[in-house]
Amino acid sequence: EFVIVNGEFIERSEVKIDMEDRGYQFGDGVYEVIRVYNGKMFTANEHLNRLIESGKKIKMDISYTVEEMKEMLNKLIQKNNLDLGTIYMQITRGTAPRNHVFPGDHVLPTFVANTKEAARPIENMKSGVKTILNEDIRWLLCDIKSLNLLGNLMAKQKAVEAGCFEAIQHRNGTVTEGSLSNVLIVKDGKVITHPADNLVLNGITRQKVLEICRNNGMSYEETTFTLDDLNAADEVFISGTTTEVTPVIEIEGNKVGDGTPGPITKKLQELFEKEIEKECGN
Ligand code: PMP
Structure with a gap:
C-alpha cells in the first residue's frame, strides 16, 4: 500500500512522521476526504479548493495547486489500484519544537495522503x-x-x-x-x-x-x-x-x-x- 508524504510515494510502513509534527500535537492542520468511484475522484476540484481555503483560514499556505494535487492523488489511486473507496489527505503546519506560536515560513507543512477501499453505504x-x-x-x-x-x-x-x-x-x-x-x-x-x-x-x-x-x-x-x-x-x-x-x-x-x-x-x-x-x- 502506497501513501504520499510531501510529494513522495512511499510504502506505508516506511512513513516517518516526527512526534513534534503540529498536526499530532495540536491538531494544527486541515484535511479532506474525496470519494473514488470507478477509479476516478468525484468532485475533486471542489474538495481541493476547499482544502486550500481551509488552509488560508488558519493562515497556512498550501504550496500545491489544485492541478498538482489532482495529479499526485490520481497517481496514488493507480499505484494502489483503487476502484471504489476514499482518499484521505491532511496538511499540518509542519514539525517544530512544541510552541503555541506558529513556527514561521521556514518550517514546511506536512502533506500526507492515503487511500482506503470503501463500499458505498x-x-x-x-x-x-x-x-x-x-x-x-x-x-x-x-x-x-x-x-x-x-x-x-x-x-x-x-x-x-x-x-x-x-x-x-x-x-x-x-x-x-x-x-x-x-x-x-x-x-x-x-x-x-x-x-x-x-x-x-x-x-x-x-x-x-x-x-x-x-x-x-x-x-x-x-x-x-x-x-x-x-x-x-x-x-x-x-x-x-x-x-x-x-x-x-x-x-x-x-x-x-x-x-x-x-x-x-x-x-x-x-x-x-x-x-x-x-x-x-x-
Ligand atoms: N459536516 C461535517 C462536520 C463533516 O465532517 C462533513 C464530512 N466531511 C460534512 C459536513 C459533509 O461535507 P462533505 O459533503 O464535503 O463531505
Missing part, C-alpha cells in the same frame, strides 16, 4: 438511518475542515452508543449539522438547510444537492431552522462524502414522516447518482 441509503439530537458544543469556526474533531467524535460516539448512525447537532435550538454530515429537511416540497456560514462545514455533497435542486426546478432555501421545524419536517436527510444522500427515518426514537425515506429524498438520491455517473462513469 447502500443499505443506509435505501432504508434510512436513526439519529439522536445533541447540543453543538464545538468552536465557532466549523466552516474550516480542521483536524480538531473531538466535538464531532464525541457526538458520533454518543449516537452509536444509542444505536444510531448520526447525531443531529443544534445551538440553542437551531439545527446546525451532523457529526460528519450536513442536515437537510423537506417541508411542503422545499429543501431547507443551514446557511454556509461559520457554524457548519459547507459540504461538497450539500452544495451538489443544492445545485441539483437548482437545475431540476426543485425549491430550496439556505436558512436556519429550529428543532421544532426538524420535528415537524416531512422528510429529513443527511449529506456527506462518505454518507452521500442518506434518509433520516428516526430522531430520538420518533419517526420522521411515516418512518420511511421520503419521495424528495429519493428523487435527490437518483439525481445524485446521475452526477456520479456523469463524472466517474458507471
Whole structure:
C-alpha cells in the first residue's frame, strides 16, 4: 500500500512522521476526504479548493495547486489500484519544537495522503438511518475542515452508543449539522438547510444537492431552522462524502414522516447518482 508524504510515494510502513509534527500535537492542520468511484475522484476540484481555503483560514499556505494535487492523488489511486473507496489527505503546519506560536515560513507543512477501499453505504441509503439530537458544543469556526474533531467524535460516539448512525447537532435550538454530515429537511416540497456560514462545514455533497435542486426546478432555501421545524419536517436527510444522500427515518426514537425515506429524498438520491455517473462513469 502506497501513501504520499510531501510529494513522495512511499510504502506505508516506511512513513516517518516526527512526534513534534503540529498536526499530532495540536491538531494544527486541515484535511479532506474525496470519494473514488470507478477509479476516478468525484468532485475533486471542489474538495481541493476547499482544502486550500481551509488552509488560508488558519493562515497556512498550501504550496500545491489544485492541478498538482489532482495529479499526485490520481497517481496514488493507480499505484494502489483503487476502484471504489476514499482518499484521505491532511496538511499540518509542519514539525517544530512544541510552541503555541506558529513556527514561521521556514518550517514546511506536512502533506500526507492515503487511500482506503470503501463500499458505498447502500443499505443506509435505501432504508434510512436513526439519529439522536445533541447540543453543538464545538468552536465557532466549523466552516474550516480542521483536524480538531473531538466535538464531532464525541457526538458520533454518543449516537452509536444509542444505536444510531448520526447525531443531529443544534445551538440553542437551531439545527446546525451532523457529526460528519450536513442536515437537510423537506417541508411542503422545499429543501431547507443551514446557511454556509461559520457554524457548519459547507459540504461538497450539500452544495451538489443544492445545485441539483437548482437545475431540476426543485425549491430550496439556505436558512436556519429550529428543532421544532426538524420535528415537524416531512422528510429529513443527511449529506456527506462518505454518507452521500442518506434518509433520516428516526430522531430520538420518533419517526420522521411515516418512518420511511421520503419521495424528495429519493428523487435527490437518483439525481445524485446521475452526477456520479456523469463524472466517474458507471
Ligand atoms: N459536516 C461535517 C462536520 C463533516 O465532517 C462533513 C464530512 N466531511 C460534512 C459536513 C459533509 O461535507 P462533505 O459533503 O464535503 O463531505
